[in-house]
Amino acid sequence: MSILPHGALSLSSLEEQWLQPGVKGLPISEPLRQGAIGVQGWNVLHGDTSYPVAVLKLSALEHNLSWMRDFCARHGALLAPHGKTTMCPQLFGAQLAHGAWGITLANSVQVRVAHRFGVRRVLLANQLVARSDIRALLHLLHEDPGFECIVLADSLAGVARLAEEVNLHPLARPLPVLVELGLSGQRAGCRTPEEALTVARAVAGAPGLALAGFEGYEGLLVSNDRAADLQAVAAFVEQLCGLVLEADDEGLFTGAAILVSAGGSAYFDLVAQGFARLHGLSRPLQPVLRSGSYVSSDHGIYLEALAELDAREGRPAGEGLRPALEIWSVVQSRPEPGLAILSMGKRDASHDSGLPLPLAMHRPGPGTPHALPPGCSIARMNDQHAYLRLPEGPVRAQLQVGDLVGCGISHPCTTFDRWPLLLAVDDAYLVRGACNTFF
């Protein structure tokens, strides 16, 4: 690690860095310049990488980036995809290149990472309350006044903390604050519109702060009852819109535009539709969606939710978001006829919203992988092992020690954070480059 120049770094600086042996997935015994990864001719299916390895399918990423750009254009929505999903500067760059309005992040450390790699507008979708973290953000805004960061508040105490620090370290422009509307029994956020308006008035009245708008996270409403969810999400979005209208009536907004934001990765269509119905404001509306998982999608929770979203949108089946993230590991043991032990575990794949889905097997070398038959499943994971159960049938004889198994994952957020480096592959699993994460 060298002393990096202050401020933003280009993405190409990542290509220029030297990777040391000891990075998961990388089959190197000598230091390698990251930019040279794509010309090594490594093919995951040929057994060229180290295993386990995390791969991002370039065609799926491209498709998803364009899909979301088109979705937002169709709905007149802006996109600030949640960057905490991937914390990957290359993907932030690709999202911005595909028209994203900004990047959403979850804490001040993540904001720093995004800023380092050239992100110019951040929605910090979390209460910022620790004085050290408020100061770190104010320092960044002083240092780089062109950088935009919109923060959240859901309490008078939170507003007071922000106001106090801004008072101590005045900014050239007021700090834009979104007031968070929450849900009873759920995470942060004001529990009623009245409470949210009280907090909004405090923001509007605090020197150095400006009320930017309102924000909520309808993703907390996702349950097993889709019909109930749809109603609840629509009602929540309506509440948010109502807040915007009331605050505007009261003259609490002083900026050039009014921001309203919501949008996890399951119901962002309903959010966009709700926001599109919001009219009659004193200034232009910026309706911002924050879905982050669309970029990689998955083979689990989101694949299903997004298929339903596509159906609601009346889009042709098969053109929806595509799973881009897979983990390939090797069969390290076949200790029983119905059991294969894979060289991946909780260190490599998410396990908080379902275990990985075994998709395909391949004997290292040329050719294409074979889909695993129905009944194959990951029954359990330890830190570094997965237990692949095999149903009765030919697969039990076919799958041998040393074979590769490709798995899809459920919940990209808790898989990305296990890989400092993911390999970008084409449809033949030829390695074309790499993506870094900063967790």
Place this chain on the structure above:
Amino acid sequence: MSILPHGALSLSSLEEQWLQPGVKGLPISEPLRQGAIGVQGWNVLHGDTSYPVAVLKLSALEHNLSWMRDFCARHGALLAPHGKTTMCPQLFGAQLAHGAWGITLANSVQVRVAHRFGVRRVLLANQLVARSDIRALLHLLHEDPGFECIVLADSLAGVARLAEEVNLHPLARPLPVLVELGLSGQRAGCRTPEEALTVARAVAGAPGLALAGFEGYEGLLVSNDRAADLQAVAAFVEQLCGLVLEADDEGLFTGAAILVSAGGSAYFDLVAQGFARLHGLSRPLQPVLRSGSYVSSDHGIYLEALAELDAREGRPAGEGLRPALEIWSVVQSRPEPGLAILSMGKRDASHDSGLPLPLAMHRPGPGTPHALPPGCSIARMNDQHAYLRLPEGPVRAQLQVGDLVGCGISHPCTTFDRWPLLLAVDDAYLVRGACNTFF
């Protein structure tokens, strides 16, 4: 990142590296040399760090390192602590300085990391089957013939793969191989002693390989029934010892010593006792324990298991292993009387063996933290949030937005891997230095 010199790096190279803003826990707005962390005067309780922050309590680490050294001395056992727990070069160094015989690791990438930071003997306690990973290890052994790495096999196919690669890339010394004895329905490993002996004969007969001994992992026997566990562990260790005797009778060992290894973090006393009963071999025995979690212990699964171990050992209560790892976060929202939302989540603390345990609260500034009353618990975590439930009582009025909450964790392995950098603190939570992890 600079081009690092080939081969081992000293730990002091980590102290010399420049850390950039954007590392979790670090409250920096300018690059900082890692070695300067300990002289900043930061105190976690004063609100000086970024939150969440992971801290390692130096006094607990010191105590645990000495405890384990004494335990091994008492039992005549060698220690190769599992490095996958922490993947922390500074802790590897401390473990070796406290008499560890080597470091256990889980895959070839982890071996590379340990080698880079000066570890000279590794037990790779996993089948090494991918050709790329076998080659990477052989490359390392060619490059640095003094480096020792003992590998595992549990099948004839596995032995053949190792033998083939060693044949293609001959080593100065035979590659030492442990044969793994497994457990029916469990992870890797031969299912019967007969099968293990067959694999052992194949190792002994393969040019370029040498049978080093036998290995198993009794940690897979941990259940909710302690009495049954104790019997099962003792029987398993006896089986391992029986295998050693049989293989020795057959003259399968050719090295200077015979290695036998087991030992997770719950029953390593039984393992050590079982190994101590193994006599009458043709050459010296090296009984190797592999417990990795002892170094940090935890406030959950291991704390309980280790208290029982201490009782079995007849050691004085209160002198056992101490939890060294805590996560401190900030109350970012108090949206309901019985609910506080903390600025930490699945990205920061393990959730696979119980959720974090809230220990103490503190208003940033001087003084000592207050223990949280009984009934406080983390009910749920999202990626970046924890839901702290508060019982009826004064705590509901006391705990405010901006207060700090310290949590213990259960299962160190899945917490260490969420922190590239942990801060080492003294008993007053003054930051004295930092530990790096390489996941």
